[in-house]
Amino acid sequence: MLSLLFLSLAPASALAASSYTPVPEACPSSPLVRSADGMSDSEATWITGRKAVADAALETWLATALPTVDTSSLPTLALSISGGGFRSLLTGAGVIQALDGRDSSLSTAGLYQALTYHAGLSGGAWLLSAIAAENWPTISSLRDDVWETQLAGGILNSSSATTVNDYVEIASDIMSKANAGFPVSLTDPWGRMLSYQVMLESDGAVDVTMSDIASLSNFTSYNAPFPIITASKITYSNGECAPQTDEAIYEFNPYEFGSWSDDISAFVQSEYLGSNISAGSASECVTGFDKIDWVLGSSSMLLNEYICNTSLGFDITSMFPSSIVAVVEEYTPDPDYGYALVPNPFKGYNSTTATETSSVSDLDDLYIVDGGESSRNVPILPLLEPTRNVSVLIINDNSADTDEAFPNGMSLVLAYEESQTGRLAGRFPAVPAAGEFSTARAQFFGCDDADAVTVIYLPNSDWTYASNTTTLQLTYTADETDSMISNGNQIAAQGGDEYWGACLACGIMLKEVGGAFMFGTKESPLMPTRLLSKGYAIASLDYRLSGDAVFPASVEDCKSAVRWLRAHAGEYGLDADRFVAFGESAGGHQASMLGVTTPADGFDVGDHLDVSSAVQGVVPYYGPSDFLQMDAQAPQDGKSQRHDPPESPESLYIGAPDGIQAVPEKTARANPITYISAGKKVPPFFISHGVDDHLVPYHQSVVLDEALKKAGAPVKFYPVEGADHLFSGMTKEQSDELDRKTDEFLASVLGS
Incomplete structure (x- = not known):
């Protein structure tokens, strides 16, 4: 020098x-x-x-x-x-x-x-x-x-x-x-x-x-x-x-x-x-x-x-x-x-x-x-x-927290700890401990916390x-x-990822539009596109949102879409006898309804009524199964979204101006568990849910799993410890395990 x-x-x-x-x-x-x-x-x-x-x-x-x-x-x-x-x-x-x-x-x-x-x-x-x-x-x-x-x-x-x-x-x-x-x-x-x-x-x-x-x-x-x-x-x-x-x-x-x-x-x-x-x-x-x-x-x-x-x-x-x-x-x-x-x-x-x-x-x-x-x-x-x-x-964390010079989320943990009292109280959402969630991909926190x-x-x-x-x-x-x-x-x-833009948009807008059943289109699905490489075809379904029509319109639309797809399966080279319904959150609810209902339940209306709307398997991720129990099942930490009030997404979906608890019979008709009973033929289910979910309580999947087992239906359940809604906070190992279990289920139902 x-x-x-x-x-x-x-x-x-x-x-x-x-x-x-x-x-x-x-x-x-x-x-x-x-x-x-x-x-x-x-x-x-x-x-x-x-x-x-x-x-x-x-x-x-x-x-x-x-x-x-x-x-x-x-x-x-x-x-x-x-x-x-x-x-x-x-x-x-x-x-x-x-x-x-x-x-x-x-x-x-x-x-x-x-x-x-x-x-x-x-x-x-x-x-x-x-x-x-x-x-x-x-x-x-x-x-x-x-x-x-x-x-x-x-x-x-x-x-x-x-x-x-x-x-x-x-x-x-x-x-x-x-x-x-x-x-x-x-x-x-x-x-x-x-x-x-x-x-x-x-x-x-x-x-x-x-x-x-x-x-x-x-x-x-x-x-x-x-x-x-x-x-x-x-x-x-x-x-x-x-x-x-x-x-x-x-x-x-x-x-x-x-x-x-x-x-x-x-x-x-x-x-x-x-x-x-x-x-x-x-x-x-x-x-x-x-x-x-x-x-x-x-x-x-x-x-x-x-x-x-x-x-x-x-x-x-x-x-x-x-x-x-x-x-x-x-x-x-x-x-x-x-x-x-x-x-x-x-x-x-x-x-x-x-x-x-x-x-x-x-x-x-x-x-x-x-x-x-x-x-x-x-x-x-x-x-x-x-x-x-x-x-x-939006946080881009380039910290060198680990021995390998990658971040482990420590700054998020400190921000949460510092926002527990005073003027910042509740402004930052709960996050897992440093190193206990995946930093190999994007994560969402606070989607279910109205104050944070x-x-x-x-x-x-x-x-x-x-x-x-x-x-x-x-x-x-x-x-x-x-x-x-x-x-x-x-x-x-x-x-x-071709669907990342839609996923990002959902995270940005979730609190503004009120959440589930209120937005989304078939052009912006959150589907596991890796399945395409395994020889599966993916069809994304549109259904009327709660701003346009109330229950049962969405279920009727999904069943109509399945019938249309089956009626035209030959044109698209599809096997009409091997359909699986997959959905996340509100989509998980729709998938479950496709699996547990039959024409006798009254949701098959419209065209192609001579074709079955049945599916051969169901994969619902963190979807509601009993709307009337959601508030009671939610974590009691002040961070969970309310589901009973008239302005809730669930009340808007059901069409309940005084809240879903005011119309329990109408609400029960929208619950998947209502249609599960011994002797009724139900396709195999693979359920997964974050245990720490503050938006759709984890126990919504627990009761679905229990109801299916009690009825003798084939079901597998993978709880994701430490994960919130959208599987936020899941580790890379948990993500890989979820993919593996999902793939195994699909192979068992549809064949490899």
Whole structure:
């Protein structure tokens, strides 16, 4: 590494002010600091404009993904991308590309335009900074114009003459900022070096601030989501090397910097961050402290652990030129230089919304570190704030929780634990313990919890490339960069599954439309398409939804469809004597009704009445079997959906304006168990249900299994321990076992 030590000896008078240095500015007429009593007026006004644009984009996407869904009420969507260095930047970039209607043709394309919020931390913050600070270019342009070259041999990895000149510029920036009286640390060169790696501008966007984003065209026209970058507070006065897991989270956005935490609960205008503020006011202000490179560096500042813990024997010059370290040390000694430092805007300020004594009001500077150090490697909590009204949270987790550098869901568990009390109580759904659910594919959490956000979890997995690179890998060849991004595409699109778009749409819209029996079409089935490769034909059936007709219309439609299919079996090369009904949730109910009813039960109406509507086997996954018992059987933890009220999906399906309990005989006619009796011929059943299902209680399948066995009907039952509705939370092993058991059942009924 070429030495630049001479820079530290240059006299301050010889240095011209750098554009990196904050500059004096008149203070605004509006308050600099406010208590966190909701989102800022600026954010609230902007969100109103953005929500209209996002809703239009979501409606457009849903028109393809789930054509018949009612879009009169649409959820507020947010995306959160974890830390994880360049592993997260590149994987997250692939996820965003797959969601971006300008840059992808996958089934997910267009969802990025439907987001209202986008949060990032550490590597996820590098990605968000590269996008938001550059007015939202496509991932393709960032990949082709910057990353393929810079990540292969940029400023972090080279001692070329160009790099040396960049180091000279960085050292000059640091000295100029320090000589102007502002605290500096290794965060400054770290952020500047990273910005050369990830930004489109050749100077690393040195002039761009976080608050500048508010004036960019795609932001002012509401054509992009609201960006939020997070980092962690550290109680440096206690001598901590790393923050506690319950330490406050700092948030940077285009309008404000601050924290929602109970002990700080305050925000300062981002533009004036760095000003000498006391008790919420200042006589003189500065602007330009909130440089985007400093912000992205602050969100990923994890050197403190290595510097503070001397037993690790960490050599700081392994990451920075000794000359850069010398320049920083001249102004900020070891170990202080291992933290991001900012003049404390909350000094002497007593927030009216704080519920605990302020932990920062007596500090001159705030100490900030990588949010992942407190084990919250996914920026979740700011998106749970009730004032933001996020209802669907898409999480791309690229954490290295396991020995193999894959995520295990720890950040989700911590988010759930932290949202049990206070203003966030109930905002995050229950999740299994870390490592106890599959991270090889997407998972849904909270679909059945009306108070919590719906979480769509997209963990890093090696779909097409070994994406579990180490967090400390700082060099990626062009091929590696392309492969990581392409793998991220597959994470978002779940390997290109043709029905993933419909599944994703169901998860997004489930709470808005009220759930079962209310949406879905044969164009958007959730069928196991892997069965096609085994020689089975799949026919998807349409039936009238509860918005169009009430029970028994749907059962009549399904039986009519089976009769039509059997009558035309010869035209399609089908075996008319080997039909199996398969369905999930409401579809599971329809499948069961096909299996247990006969023409004598009165559901065969319409055409082809000379043809049988019988099926030779039934595979219902987590379907209702006794509507009248659903509320009594539901987990009593306050998270389960109610089924008895008049507005419930079940009451709407039955056509019960006073609720299903008011019409027990009519409701019983819709229950599959009503039609099971000894001596009645019933085809073989294979039932499966998540034991922790909060939407359709697990015992709905238990009573179906028991009724079939009591009647002497052939039945097999596979309970999935730890799984919620849609089998959310099931492990990879459980998923494989379910597939195996389903395949065995089909082979036994239909033949291989």
